[in-house]
Amino acid sequence: MNKSVITNTLALIATILGYTLGQPILFTVGLFALSGAVTNWVAIHMLFEKVPLLYGSGVIPARFEDFKLGIRQLMMTQFFTQENIDRFLSDSSGNASAIDLHPIIEKVDLSPAFDSLVTVIENSSFGGMLAMVGGSEAIQPMRAPFVEKMKEAVQDITSTDHFKQLLRDELEQPDVIAGMQEKVSDIIEKRLNELTPQLVKEIIQEMIRKHLGWLVVWGGVFGGLIGLIAALSNTL
Structure with missing residues (x-):
C-alpha cells in the first residue's frame, strides 16, 4: 500500500x-x-x-x-x-580520438565507388579494350570483392593513430565544437517543445x-x- x-x-x-x-x-x-x-x-x-x-x-x-x-x-x-x-x-591519455568508425564503415554502401571506378575506366584509354571483352557488365562480378576490399582499406586508414589525431584536431576546432553545441541545443529544444504541461x-x-x-x-x-x-x- x-x-x-x-x-x-x-x-x-x-x-x-x-x-x-x-x-x-x-x-x-x-x-x-x-x-x-x-x-x-x-x-x-x-x-x-x-x-x-x-x-x-x-x-x-x-x-x-x-x-x-x-x-x-x-x-x-x-x-x-x-x-x-x-x-x-x-581518450584517457588525451592523444587521440576515441571514436570508433568501424561500425559506421560497415554500414556504408560503397557500391557507388565501384560505379565511379567503372565510369573512369570506360572514359579512359582502356574503355575500348573493356568494350571488346563485354563492356562494364564483364567486370560486375568484381563489385562485391571491390566493396569488401574498400571497407578493409578504409578501416585500416581510420585505425591509424595519425588519422585519429587528425580527426581529433579537426573536431576540436572552436567553430566545430560550437557547431556541435548548436546542433545539440536544437535537438534538446525540439524535444522539449514536444513536452506538454501534463507530461x-x-x-x-x-x-x-x-x-x-x-x-x-x-x-x-x-x-x-x-x-x-x-x-x-x-x-x-
Whole structure:
C-alpha cells in the first residue's frame, strides 16, 4: 500500500481509539500525527494539482515554461559544455580520438565507388579494350570483392593513430565544437517543445513519488512526537 495512506490511516485509528477509550495521550498523539501527515500530503498534492482557493497550488504545471528552460540550461551548462565535448572526443591519455568508425564503415554502401571506378575506366584509354571483352557488365562480378576490399582499406586508414589525431584536431576546432553545441541545443529544444504541461508533471511526479511519500511518513512521526510532548506536559 501507499506509504501516505498507511500513515494517515494509523494516525486516524490512534485518534479515534484515543477519543473513544478516553485516553488523552493517545488521542493527542494521534491527532498531531494525523495533522502532520495530512498537511504534508496536501502540500505534496498541491505541487502537482491546482486546488481551488489555495494560492500557489499546481506550481509544477503552472511553471511549465520555467521547468523547460531549466532543463535546457542544465543540459547545456552541465553536460554539453565545450570541455565535456572535448573530453568526449579524446581518450584517457588525451592523444587521440576515441571514436570508433568501424561500425559506421560497415554500414556504408560503397557500391557507388565501384560505379565511379567503372565510369573512369570506360572514359579512359582502356574503355575500348573493356568494350571488346563485354563492356562494364564483364567486370560486375568484381563489385562485391571491390566493396569488401574498400571497407578493409578504409578501416585500416581510420585505425591509424595519425588519422585519429587528425580527426581529433579537426573536431576540436572552436567553430566545430560550437557547431556541435548548436546542433545539440536544437535537438534538446525540439524535444522539449514536444513536452506538454501534463507530461512534465507526470515525469517529475514519477521521479520523486517514492521519496515524497516519506514526507508524509515523517510528518506523521514528528507530529506524533510533538503530540506526545504536549500531552505529557499537560499531565505534569
